[in-house]
Amino acid sequence: MKVRILVSLKPSVLDPQGQAVKNALHTLGYQTVKDVRQGKVFEIELDNTVRQTVDKLIPEIADKVLANPIIEKFTWEIIEG
Amino acid sequence: MKFGVVVFPGSNCDYDTFHALQNVMEQETVFLWHKDSDLQQVDCVVLPGGFSYGDYLRSGAIARFSPIMAEIKKFASAGGLVLGICNGFQILLEAGLLPGAMLTNKNLKFLCQHVYIKIENNKTAFSRAGRKSQVLSIPIAHFDGNYYAPPELLAQLEERKQIVFRYCDGNGRLTEEANVNGSLHHIAGLINEQGNVLGLMPHPERASEKIVGSDDGQVIFQSIIDYWEKKAGGRKKKAGKTVRPVVSPLPPLVGSL
Numbered sequence: 001m002k003v004r005i006l007v008s009l010k011p012s013v014l015d016p017q018g019q020a021v022k023n024a025l026h027t028l029g030y031q032t033v034k035d036v037r038q039g040k041v042f043e044i045e046l047d048n049t050v051r052q053t054v055d056k057l058i059p060e061i062a063d064k065v066l067a068n069p070i071i072e073k074f075t076w077e078i079i080e081g
Numbered sequence: 082m083k084f085g086v087v088v089f090p091g092s093n094c095d096y097d098t099f100h101a102l103q104n105v106m107e108q109e110t111v112f113l114w115h116k117d118s119d120l121q122q123v124d125c126v127v128l129p130g131g132f133s134y135g136d137y138l139r140s141g142a143i144a145r146f147s148p149i150m151a152e153i154k155k156f157a158s159a160g161g162l163v164l165g166i167c168n169g170f171q172i173l174l175e176a177g178l179l180p181g182a183m184l185t186n187k188n189l190k191f192l193c194q195h196v197y198i199k200i201e202n203n204k205t206a207f208s209r210a211g212r213k214s215q216v217l218s219i220p221i222a223h224f225d226g227n228y229y230a231p232p233e234l235l236a237q238l239e240e241r242k243q244i245v246f247r248y249c250d251g252n253g254r255l256t257e258e259a260n261v262n263g264s265l266h267h268i269a270g271l272i273n274e275q276g277n278v279l280g281l282m283p284h285p286e287r288a289s290e291k292i293v294g295s296d297d298g299q300v301i302f303q304s305i306i307d308y309w310e311k312k313a314g315g316r317k318k319k320a321g322k323t324v325r326p327v328v329s330p331l332p333p334l335v336g337s338l
Contacts (some may be wrong), residue, residue, distance in 0.1 A: 009184075013229060016189050068139055068175065070182040071229055
């Protein structure tokens with residue numbers, strides 16, 4: 001099975017990269033863009049034996065390694081299998 | 082006093098740090114390989130600057146899982162002195178040995194320049210050789226040095242005087258322009274509650290001899306030596322005194338990455 005994990009900065013944390021992208025979009029005339037937050041995507045392929053424990057496994061991996069809980073948050077979904 | 086400089090794949094200030102400690106400060110210094118779990122009975126562990134593991138994932142995020150880091154955590158919890166410089170500071174944050182996190186610099190630029198930092202707390206093992214409010218000129222070289230901590234934590238850091246160095250201008254004023262990377266409360270260097278682990282973004286090893294523009298960084302190394310010698314009851318052991326090589330000896334090749 002495959003899962004997709006999205007990691008991004010918490011709303012309370014300033015995202016200078018997202019700001020730069022927003023400013024670029026405004027320069028191009030996309031004034032309807034109100035805010036941009038940039039993040040990271042991880043696609044993780046898992047052994048099918050984890051089917052029962054995936055709900056526990058993914059948050060564990062995300063908290064321990066993929067995201068820094070002080071500044072980042074994550075969401076995840078199963079995209080295959 | 083014996084220093085150990087940790088070498089991770091991607092460390093690039095390991096030799097500068099080794100040189101500053103062994104040849105300038107005249108202290109016995111060894112390299113510690115990231116895959117080793119023997120700290121060689123050093124009195125102070127230094128995590129040098131660089132780009133450990135290519136800064137993949139987040140700066141310092143992968144290095145914290147190195148075998149040597151488990152030993153450094155034990156060493157630190159037993160009161161051992163640990164100094165993290167630049168990437169070393171980022172590793173200490175990721176490893177949870179210091180509180181908070183680093184964000185990308187506010188201007189999204191890699192900043193490589195001399196900055197001024199002010200000693201906010203000169204009562205620590207890493208700053209005691211300096212005066213309170215003394216301004217030091219030390220270079221920085223980083224992309225992710227924008228210190229962040231949630232408001233409650235910041236208040237706690239202020240209250241407990243854990244902020245040891247702050248970015249300032251040449252006169253010691255905390256101006257917005259002097260805070261080049263956007264760090265909250267101008268934080269350039271931070272100590273843990275127990276007072277034995279310090280991380281800072283500026284590179285004292287690059288400012289340890291007048292010939293390179295500043296020797297202000299010596300204040301930090303001298304503080305550690307003074308602290309240790311006092312603690313050890315005046316036991317002064319100096320290494321490198323008889324032989325002073327101009328170029329640091331190469332470390333043994335200890336293994337593959």
